[in-house]
Amino acid sequence: MALVAPVTIQKIQGDSLTESPDLLAVEEPLEIRLGFGPVDDRQQRSVAVTMRTPGHDEELAIGFLFTEGIIQKPADIVSCRHCVQDSQKEGNVMRVELQPDVEVDWARLERNTFTSSSCGLCGKTTIDAVMKLVNSRVTGDFSINSATLHALPEQVREAQRAFAYTGGIHAAALFDADGRLLLVREDIGRHNALDKLIGAAFWKGWLPLAQSGVFLSGRIGVELVQKSWMAGIPLLAAVGAPSSLAVEMAEEASMTLAGFVRNERFNIYTQPDRINLPSPVSIRG
Template identity: 80%
Template sequence: MALVAPVTIQKISGDGLKETPDLLAVEEPLEIRLGFGPVDDRQQRSVAVTMRTPGHDEELAMGFLFTEGIIQRPSDIISCRHCVQDSAKEGNVLRVELHPDVVVDWARLNRNTFTSSSCGLCGKTTIDAVMALTPGPVSSDFLLEPTVLHALPERVRTAQRAFAYTGGIHAAALFNAAGTVLLVREDIGRHNALDKLIGAAFWQNGLPLSQSGIFLSGRIGVELVQKSWMAGVPLLAAVGAPSSLAVQMAQEAGMTLIGFVRDERFNVYSKAERINVHSLLATSL
């Protein structure tokens, strides 16, 4: 399925107008269904519908299920594939077959989906629920030079294939301490891009991501900190601003949270010791 869709637009510049072709980021629904239960009593249930940009759907599903605490390891999954029975939804329904031994806590899944800013939960309740799913605060000796952060926006933008055509799609990128971009995933939704990235690492047995950082192309909401914490990420950085609850959760998680990474500057909101500021201090003296 295509990441972009062609359209014809009326482009107005100054007093001029011309008809010209353009490209838009594709947005379509993806329904994630679970197959679960013992071998002699398999059941199916829809767990989520998200608006996403098609591509890497399996990684999106695995990242979502992992960060919601439904699966813990690749062996929990028997198969993950698109359903083809309904031609009207072709490519937009994904069924994940869980191992018969996997017990799904449906009540916990319902409680821990924090994708809405109006979910009505207070900050402490949200953080306590996420802490119950994680092994505790992130422990890592990950250390980053400021120059690495300064270079990340351009390096990630260069790797954003769909953004180059549309200008309307988010990215989540995995990078190491040297600033090498290891993996990039794109989606019209910020949380979907991150789910795809974490899902790819999950399937490659790469979790926890204790020696990597994640860079996001937009703002940092609490759900993005939650997902990164579940993946064991020590440092989360973004072009945009974090919310107050995102900062609060990052502090509880022991994660370094960095915002406004652009134009040779950035703000550190928690765990600043993972940024090597000694050279900056020496320069300012």
């Protein structure tokens, strides 16, 4: 399925109008369904519908299920594939078959609504809910030089194939302590890009990602910190700003959070010891 769609646009510059071809990021729904239960009583249930850019749908589904605490290891999955019915567009339904012994806590899943700022949950309730899933703070001796962090925005931009054509798509990139990009995933949704990245790492058996960092092309909301915490990521950096609750959750997770990583500068919000700064560094009041 295509990542971009061609259109004809009218470009206005001053008093002149010209028609020209352009490319847009594709946005389509993906329904994630679970097949679960004992061998003699298999059931099917829809767990989520997300608007995404097609591509790496299996990783998106797996990353979502892992960060929601439904699966813990690749062996929990029997299969993950697109399914098609006459009334549905091909490729927009992903069915994940779980092993018969995997139990799904549907009540807990329905309570875990982290993404809406108007959902009525206070910050403490949100963080406590994630703590019950993760059970521990981020550990490990991962660290990175500030110069390496400065170089990440350009590296990730060069790796964004769809962004180069559309200018309207997010990226999540996994990098090591030397700044090497290990994985890059793109999607019109910030959360989907990170789910695809974590899903790919999950399937490769890389979790927890204690020796890696993640770079995001947008802002940092609390749900992105939650997903990174679930994957054991010690450092989360982004072009944009974090929210107050994102900083609060990162502190609780012992995760390093860096924002506004662009133009040879960045802000450190939590756990600064993982970023090695050149010395001397002056501290101004």
